[in-house]
Amino acid sequence: MSAVCTEGPVTLLPREVRLVVERILLLTALPAGAIPAVRDTVLYSAAAGLGGLPLLRQRFEMLRDANPGAMRVDEAAPGKLAIDAGGQHAWVVLPMILDALGEACAREGAALASVANLHDPEELRAACALGARNGLAIFITNGPATGPATGPGATLLQGEGSGAMLLAAPSGVADTVLGRVLREGVVVEPALWWELHHLSNTALATDTPESRRHAGPVIVEPDGRVIGRTDHDDDTDISLLLSPKPESANAH
Numbered sequence: 434m435s436a437v438c439t440e441g442p443v444t445l446l447p448r449e450v451r452l453v454v455e456r457i458l459l460l461t462a463l464p465a466g467a468i469p470a471v472r473d474t475v476l477y478s479a480a481a482g483l484g485g486l487p488l489l490r491q492r493f494e495m496l497r498d499a500n501p502g503a504m505r506v507d508e509a510a511p512g513k514l515a516i517d518a519g520g521q522h523a524w525v526v527l528p529m530i531l532d533a534l535g536e537a538c539a540r541e542g543a544a545l546a547s548v549a550n551l552h553d554p555e556e557l558r559a560a561c562a563l564g565a566r567n568g569l570a571i572f573i574t575n576g577p578a579t580g581p582a583t584g585p586g587a588t589l590l591q592g593e594g595s596g597a598m599l600l601a602a603p604s605g606v607a608d609t610v611l612g613r614v615l616r617e618g619v620v621v622e623p624a625l626w627w628e629l630h631h632l633s634n635t636a637l638a639t640d641t642p643e644s645r646r647h648a649g650p651v652i653v654e655p656d657g658r659v660i661g662r663t664d665h666d667d668d669t670d671i672s673l674l675l676s677p678k679p680e681s682a683n684a685h
Contacts, residue, residue, distance in 0.1 A: 441623075442620045442621060442622055442623065443620070443621055443622070443623050443626045444617075444618040444619070444620050445618055445619045445620075445621060445626070446615070446618055446619075447476060447611070447614055447615060447619070450475075450476050450479065450486070450619055451472055451473070451476060452633075453629055453630055453633040454472045454475045454476065454486075454489065454629075454633075455468060455469070455472045456633035456634070456636040456637070457489065457493065457629065457632055457633050457636065458471055458472055458496070459636040460493075460497065460632075460635065460636050461496045461497050461498075461499050462497060462498055462499050462500065463496075463499045463501070463525070464501065467501050467525075467528070470528035471499075471524055471525060471527075471528060473563070474524045474527050474528060474559055474563065475489055475524055476614075476619075477559050477562040477563050477610060477611075478524070478556055478559045478562075479614075479619045479621075480562065480610050480611070480613065480614040480619060481558065481559060481561070481562040481610060483555070483556055483558055483559055484553060484555075484556055485619070485621075486619070486621050486625060486626070486629060487621075487625060488553065488556070489629065490625060490628060490629060490632075492522060492552070492553070493632070495522060495552065496522060496524075496525070499521060499522065499525045500519070500521060500525075501521065501525050501526060501529060502519075503518070503519025503520065503521055504516065504517065504518050504519050504521060504526045504529055504530075505517045505519065506529075506533050508537070511537075511540070511541050512537045512538075512540070512541030512542075512543060512544045512545065513544075513545050513546075514533055514534070514537060514544060514545065514546040514547070515546075515547050516530060516533070516546050516547065516548045516549070517549060517550050518548060518549065518550050518551035518596075519550060519551075520550055520551065520552070521551055521552070522551065522552045522553060522556075523551050523552065523553050523554055523555075523556035523557050523559075524553075524556060524559075526548075526551060527556070527557060527559060527560060527563070530546060530548060530557075530560065530599065531560060531563060531564070531567050531569070533546065534546055534569060534571070534599065534601040535567055535568070535569060535601070537601075538569060538601050538602060538603055539603075542602070542603070543600070543601065543602045543603075544600075544601045544602075545598065545599070545600050545601075546598070546599045546601070547596065547597075547598050548596045548597055548598075548599065549596035550596065551596065554575065554596055554597050555575070557573055557597045557599065558573055560573060560599055561573060562610040563610075564601065564604065565604065565606050565607060565608040565609065565610070566608045566611065568603060568604060568605070569601045569602065569603065569604055570601070570602050570603075570604035570606060571599055571600065571601045572599070572600045572601075573597050573598065573599050573600075574597060574598045574600075575596070575597040575598070
């Protein structure tokens with residue numbers, strides 16, 4: 434199947450977006466433990482009408498060298514954070530920024546973070562979409578505009594520099610962004626989707642007869658013998674594979 438077979442935009446469910454984005458992030462220097470959080474940041478960026486999947490394709494080479502450890506956080510006063518993103522992309526540092534804001538909110542009741550030295554600072558608006566799943570209400574400003582930015586109609590005026598201010602407070606509001614994307618999906622142009630799909634496949638093992646024999650919970654030896662896993666808790670039933678064919682089958 435290819436993009437030329439598809440007419441009109443493709444509507445994707447969160448599971449499909451997460452699967453492909455996670456594989457693509459496996460091709461980067463991101464620590465394995467950071468990939469799920471960054472993956473969901475890309476999903477929420479797409480769901481909120483921000484850079485999303487087109488920006489992922491544009492910034493893939495930059496993301497290859499991602500280093501979340503370059504970010505530095507300084508708390509100049511209780512609940513007031515100064516964050517140097519270390520020249521990283523906004524998606525790479527946003528999960529840690531949300532963690533820092535959540536911890537400061539738990540201590541001080543609210544938190545304010547200034548974020549500087551990052552690429553695509555407008556993608557920090559994804560924090561407003563992600564806030565609810567972290568129990569936070571987040572407002573963002575860059576220049577004179579302040580307010581929640583959770584949809585394609587929201588605006589964020591660009592000021593000087595490569596940063597923004599984030600204000601966070603505890604909130605019990607439901608995660609409406611994920612709820613909406615579960616109902617409506619993420620719309621993307623087919624050519625872009627298939628380009629991302631093929632890129633994600635490069636994170637998989639090369640398709641060879643040997644890799645096929647080792648796929649799944651059992652291993653098939655070159656001579657056809659089937660062996661199970663060595664896990665002590667393995668309850669895979671391979672009796673159907675090992676049992677002889679019925680006489681009726683052999684007759685044909």
